[in-house]
Amino acid sequence: MTPESHSPTGTDDPTLGPPPGCPAHGLGPGGLHRLYGPEAEDLGALYEKLRAEHGAVAPALLHDDVPIWVVLGHGENLHMLSSPAQYAHDSRLWTAVQDGTVKPDNPLMPLFAWQPICVYAEGDEHLRLRGAVTGAISTIEFRSLRRHINRATQHLVNQFCELGTADLVSQFAEHLPMAVLCEILGMPEDYNERLVQAARDMLKGTETAIASNEYVMSVLTRVTTRRRAKPEDDFTSHLINHPAGLTDDEVAQHLRLVLLAAYEATANLIANVLRMVLTDPRFRAQLNGGQMTVPQAVEQSLWDEPPFSAVLGYFAKQDTELGGRRIRKGDGLLFAMAPGNVDPRVRPDLTANMMGNRSHLAFGGGPHECPGQDIGRAIADVGVDALLMRVPDAELDCEEHELRWRSSISSRHLVELPVRFAPKPPQDVMQRPAVNAVPRQRPNWQVTTEQAEPVAPAPQPVAPQPASTPEPARRLGAWQRFLRWWRGY
Numbered sequence: 001m002t003p004e005s006h007s008p009t010g011t012d013d014p015t016l017g018p019p020p021g022c023p024a025h026g027l028g029p030g031g032l033h034r035l036y037g038p039e040a041e042d043l044g045a046l047y048e049k050l051r052a053e054h055g056a057v058a059p060a061l062l063h064d065d066v067p068i069w070v071v072l073g074h075g076e077n078l079h080m081l082s083s084p085a086q087y088a089h090d091s092r093l094w095t096a097v098q099d100g101t102v103k104p105d106n107p108l109m110p111l112f113a114w115q116p117i118c119v120y121a122e123g124d125e126h127l128r129l130r131g132a133v134t135g136a137i138s139t140i141e142f143r144s145l146r147r148h149i150n151r152a153t154q155h156l157v158n159q160f161c162e163l164g165t166a167d168l169v170s171q172f173a174e175h176l177p178m179a180v181l182c183e184i185l186g187m188p189e190d191y192n193e194r195l196v197q198a199a200r201d202m203l204k205g206t207e208t209a210i211a212s213n214e215y216v217m218s219v220l221t222r223v224t225t226r227r228r229a230k231p232e233d234d235f236t237s238h239l240i241n242h243p244a245g246l247t248d249d250e251v252a253q254h255l256r257l258v259l260l261a262a263y264e265a266t267a268n269l270i271a272n273v274l275r276m277v278l279t280d281p282r283f284r285a286q287l288n289g290g291q292m293t294v295p296q297a298v299e300q301s302l303w304d305e306p307p308f309s310a311v312l313g314y315f316a317k318q319d320t321e322l323g324g325r326r327i328r329k330g331d332g333l334l335f336a337m338a339p340g341n342v343d344p345r346v347r348p349d350l351t352a353n354m355m356g357n358r359s360h361l362a363f364g365g366g367p368h369e370c371p372g373q374d375i376g377r378a379i380a381d382v383g384v385d386a387l388l389m390r391v392p393d394a395e396l397d398c399e400e401h402e403l404r405w406r407s408s409i410s411s412r413h414l415v416e417l418p419v420r421f422a423p424k425p426p427q428d429v430m431q432r433p434a435v436n437a438v439p440r441q442r443p444n445w446q447v448t449t450e451q452a453e454p455v456a457p458a459p460q461p462v463a464p465q466p467a468s469t470p471e472p473a474r475r476l477g478a479w480q481r482f483l484r485w486w487r488g489y
């Protein structure tokens with residue numbers, strides 16, 4: 001990166017502040033802020049400091065004081081993502097990699113090390129690899145997807161509903177996407193606690209991450225071999241049989257990409273939405289009056305707390321300019337969707353609700369825009385809705401300020417979301433979700449999948465029913481029949 005000793009705030013003036021590199025103040029060489037260490041404990045606050053000091057594109061330092069541009073502006077992020085002639089995802093172009101500033105043991109290496117998968121590819125190779133993934137995604141039938149999500153939710157809720165307490169992160173949000181993904185990929189028998197733990201372990205980058213990666217790859221290689229020999233109607237078989245002609249290794253690597261990207265992002269999304277629903281008075285107020293639906297709550301969460309907070313990175317292919325900054329060929333840039341989504345130029349009032357506006361950066365943009373976003377949305381929409389149908393009386397079982405997050409440059413996970421509720425009997429997983437609680441007053445806030453402004457006669461709320469009692473035979477209205485068909489249960 002251009003080592004501009006620019007510091008509009010004068011932080012590189014020794015008379016005005018701590019000397020450059022002073023670790024006590026978190027500032028590194030050139031008076032630049034570090035995106036790691038003590039100063040980065042609250043990355044959201046640090047991004048706002050950078051925005052105030054430098055504007056939409058700010059210079060900063062990654063681990064080992066590797067220089068990086070942080071793209072904070074909404075429009076600047078979109079411009080970067082949509083300009084493949086100027087920026088690529090290929091870290092081999094990064095001057096810091098070429099000149100050895102990035103050491104092989106840099107802890108962020110797994111986030112940017114080049115691999116032969118669509119994320120890092122460009123041009124025709126990107127089209128070939130991404131075409132196979134999107135082709136396989138296009139064969140997913142959304143009605144049966146919703147049915148899988150509902151059944152997996154019922155199964156998970158059955159494991160804790162009699163207890164009256166649960167941790168919705170480890171017992172729900174982290175399991176649901178993996179259960180659904182295993183079903184989609186055609187390996188439902190491989191969904192188990194070990195796979196969930198291995199995926200978590202890899203993403204946390206613990207010392208057992210390499211062994212966990214080997215375990216995940218062995219599962220994915222096995223399913224690739226199985227489906228190559230005997231294709232079925234599932235994502236893996238369609239990926240293998242796509243005219244792009246992926247090799248077995250390419251298939252397994254793309255299954256890994258889909259499994260991990262989808263798992264982590266969707267688990268974060270579900271946890272974030274549930275936290276908002278349980279704690280945010282804005283949500284309660286709107287949900288109270290039935291003014292907000294689960295999909296709208298999900299979309300608001302994608303603005304306020306995108307499941308990935310930043311992607312490392314994009315790399316300049318030529319000298320260029322972004323947000324008034326001179327970017328040199330080989331500079332690295334952080335696609336920072338979390339600060340991009342709260343850019344005051346697009347959101348002057350952060351408390352305003354963003355209903356109907358999907359122009360957030362949570363799924364990226366340009367040629368690499370997430371091809372699985374509707375699947376991620378569906379898992380969160382249907383899963384949260386079905387969970388709240390089963391435990392509508394769930395309340396946070398700790399003080400809100402006691403909730404803890406684990407943060408890294410790329411994401412921010414809620415560690416736990418403890419809830420309490422009246423114990424309830426398990427329910428047949430093949431049934432649609434119902435409130436089968438001991439009779440109890442329903443809370444006056446409740447999320448719904450119903451239309452806020454119904455385009456058809458408003459559906460009646462689902463009446464509480466005991467698990468063992470069959471649903472009373474009654475004629476359903478056209479709108480309810482449609483909703484059942486649409487949800488797949």
Ligand code: HEM
Nearest residue numbers: 118119130262265266269307362363364368370372375376
């Ligand atoms: C809430 C859930 C999800 C979020 C927030 C999310 C977010 C993202 C983002 C931000 C990118 C683009 C990164 C960039 O510009 O470099 C991306 C790429 C990608 N996502 Fe997702 N994702 C989610 C779910 C999924 C699911 C369910 C799938 C698959 C079924 C998936 C598959 C992919 C793939 C294959 C790419 C790479 C595309 C390319 O490079 O051309 N994602 N995702």
